[in-house]
Amino acid sequence: MGDVKLALSFSRLSDVGGKAVNEDAVASAVPDDAHLLTYKGACFALADGVSTAEAGQQASQRAVTRFCHEYLQTPDTWSVAYSAAQVLATINNELYELSHQFVHDQKGYLTTFTALILKSQTAHFAHIGDSRLYHWRDGVLSQLTQDHTTVLSEQRQFLGRALGMDARVELQQSSLSLGVGDRFLLCSDGISDFVNDVLIQHELSGPDPLDDITLRLKQQALNNGCDDNISLILIEVTQLPEQSLDDLNQHLTRLPFPPALSAGMKLDGYKVLSELFASSRSHLYLVEDEDTGEQRVLKCPSLNYDDDALYIDRFIREEWIGLRIDSHYVVKVIRQHRPRTFLYYLMEYLPGQSLETWFGNQPKPIKPALAIKLVKQIADGLKAFHRMGAIHQDLKPGNIVYLADGSLKIVDFGSVYVAGLAEIYSPLQHETALGTAAYSDPHYLLGHNSGVQGDIYALATIAYELFSGGHLPYGNAVEECRTAADYDKLRYRSASQFNAVIPTWFDRALQKGVSLDLSMRYNSLQQFLTDLQQPNPAFLHEEVKLEHKTNPLLFWQLLSGFWFITLLLVVWLFLLRR
Structure with a gap:
């Protein structure tokens, strides 16, 4: 690449303007790290929350913040367009789900969104809604984005697309070559509706500092009666790299698999x-x-799959998923700062043993206080996945590391599913189902995605195993199941039969966690954890009814009373006859 790097100057502003509340948001990420700047570029984002929605302000802020952070976490081997689409799909999915928590006619979490990424000698943008991106070069201004609005009349128009509006996001994406001196303006309709293109072109053509230009554009909008929020980002390209990354990117996406490695060998430092x-x-x-x-x-990927494009795609996504998740209870994937000559990724070293190995060496059953501590740590790790719209799908003791201080970390991202990405690529086909039969939700293994409830099933199975002394809720027969009919034959085994100290209410929580019927299973990790730590009144009521119904002592007491009364009657009749 040489010593010459991309250099930019920029100014950004977001103001309440003519409204009481600012529902716009702006964000930028220009990496100081030379590797990130070279391989990912500089990122700018602007969003205008839909004012008729309940949570437009929260939607716009969440969208720009998440995008600028998560775009930089995508693998170096992904193109800008693919990276932006992946990130925006996950953000859109999250906003869409939040929007549907509202039962009113308003839409909830909706926002327009425009992002500009400057990488090497190319400008890339992704856009949805009616915020705008302008490009200025040599005195000429052009609008790069389309307004996704439908005009009904001069006074009436409505927004046709926005983040959070639909389950699938329809983006406008494109790119153009950069030149030194190019200027870009991202703005909300508080600018574009009140400052005409002629004046914008005039302002961008002047020699004044960018901060002065943004302030003048804001003031001009207010002078023209702006009754909306005012947000803009103005960027100028002051220096470009000496060569394009296009050829290098083509190389990166085709990195060879590393050979079999042994102690003493070296790879990229x-x-x-x-x-x-x-x-x-x-x-x-x-x-x-x-x-x-x-x-x-x-x-490293296995050489067995060096010609399998789907395998390579999933391996690369493992790194991306790991970079996005930040939790004390999940292994950290390390962002690399040197070019790679082979396909691989780095993780933190965890000097411990798998939970499976540790548990196998413990006296059974382990203490309940220790068992619940372990379950809570695993749940906290899973919550970090779920906050990012990801499902682990292969949670098991072998994929959890037990450290010397008693803490746990979830590892292995190979089976993770990320909500919202299905619209970007076809679902991967696998010769065998993802996950492990003893711990994975049967719905996964039968080809159905049960989402968060699938991870709850795995956690409940691990909890059952810890408290029962190493047993499984459906026994070893679960590993022999191949069809839905096979699973229908399974019957839950009460954990109390393996550990007599387990109360009925606790066992019912475990049973509900591993229910094969999704309508009966917990919908959230917190519900499951709550029922494990304190008796659910509904379970206590069941326990009382069960005791009255099946208490063997009560049965013999009643039977003895019956025979005693019968004996008294016989004696009384005998005495009467005398």
């Missing part, structure tokens, strides 16, 4: 210390960064 794990699908190595001395785990 990482020295292999030992092999940690190997399977037919991937390899894990403990490596040392030669620059910092830090130990990391390097995950």
Whole structure:
């Protein structure tokens, strides 16, 4: 790439304007890190919350903040357009679900959205709604975005597209070559409806500092009677890299798989210390960064799949998912700062053992206080996935690391499903179902996505195993099931038969967590955790009824009373006859 890097100057402003509340939002991310700036570029976003929605302000702020943060977390090997579409699909999905929590006629979380990414010698943009992006070059102004509005009359028009409006997001995406001196203006309709293009072109053509230009555009809108919020971002390209990344990107998307590695070998500045794990699908190595001395785990794809495009896509997405999730209870994927010559990614090194190994070496059953502590940590890790619209889908003791201090971390992103991405690519086809039969929701294994409820099933199964001393709620027969009819034959086994101290209300919580009927299973992790830690009154009522119905002591007491009364009657009749 040489020593010449992309250089920009910019000014941004978001003001309440002529309204009582500012429902606009702006954000920018210009990385200081040279690697990020080179491989991901600089990111700018502007959103205008829909004023007729209950939560337009929250929607606009969430959209710009999440986009500028998460775009930079996408893999280097993804194109700008693909990265932006992936991120916006997840944001749209989240806003859409939040919007449908409202029962009123208003729409909830809706916002227009415009993003500009400047990378190497190219400008890329993604847009939906009626905020605008203008490009100025050599005194000529052009509008790059389309207004997604439908005009009914001179006074009446309505917004046809917005983030959060539909389950599928229809973006306008395009790109153009950059030149030194190019200027870009992102603005809400508080500017575009009250300042005409002639005046905008005049202002952008002047030599004044960008901050002065943005303030004058704001004031001009107010002078022209603006009754809306006013937001704008003005960017100028002051320096471009010496060569385009196009050819390099083509190379990155076709990175070769690393060869089999062994101790002492070096790869892109990482020295292999030992092999940690190997399977037919991937390899894990403990490596040392030669620059910092830090130990990391390097995950490589298996050479068995070097011609499998779907496998490669899923492997690359593992890194992206890991970079987006930030939790003390989830392994951290490490953002790399050196170019890669092979396909792999890095994770933090966890000097521990799997929960499966640790639990196998413990006296059974373990103490209830310890078991519930472990379950709560796993649940906290899962919540981090769910906040990002992701479902783990393969939660099991073998994918959880137990550390020396008693804390846990969820690992392995290979089966993670991210809501909202199905519209961008066709669902991946697999010869075998994702997940592990003993812990994964049967709905997954039969090809149906049960979402959060699937992770609840896995957590409840692990909780059952911890409290019962190593048993499974449906026994080993669950691993032999292949069809829906097979699962219909399964019957829940009370955990109390393996651990007599388990009360009925606690067992009912476990049973509800692993119910094969989704309508009977918990809908949230918090509901499940609450019922594990304090008796659910509904379960206590069932317990009382059950005791009255099945208490063997009560049965024998009643039977003895019957025979005693019968004996008294016989004696009385006998005495009468005398």
